[in-house]
Amino acid sequence: MPVGASPKREREFRQLEKEFKQEGRYPGREDEVAARIVNKQRAQAGETREAPKRKKASSPASGAPASDLPIAGYQHLTVAQIRDKLGGLSAAQLRRLRDYEAAHKKRKGVLQALGA
Incomplete structure (x- = not known):
């Protein structure tokens, strides 16, 4: 303990x-x-100290939070699931996804599918 x-x-x-x-x-x-x-019980009861928050680098590409992305639950999807959902998105939506992906997970398969 x-x-x-x-x-x-x-x-x-x-x-x-x-x-x-x-x-x-x-x-x-x-x-x-x-x-x-x-320890999980302690955390749920508020008996633990919170870890210091990490400061995120501020860049224009990472400005949009994941909740503003055109695909719901994007950050939890696999490359194949993302590819399946790209049809029908506008160029601006694809650009937003590409910028988010480049600033966060940087998955090659997703970036290729988004035309990066």
Whole structure:
């Protein structure tokens, strides 16, 4: 458990670890899995410090957030799924996707499909 965890969370960690060992779940990884579960609970309850925010480079190409892209859920799609959705987009929409892709994931297959 990380330093600073409450006694309650440490008890939960020990209990989970003990249960996993008794049940034979996660052999050799009982402590890791228990720690992950407890740390997730700590984060959801607001008991952890937030990591410092990384400063993003500001460039004209990365100006549009993913929510403004013409394809819903774009950042979670595979190259093949993106290619399938490109038909029917205007030149301006394709340019917006190309700029976003070039500034973020830089996937060769997507950039080729977008004409970069």
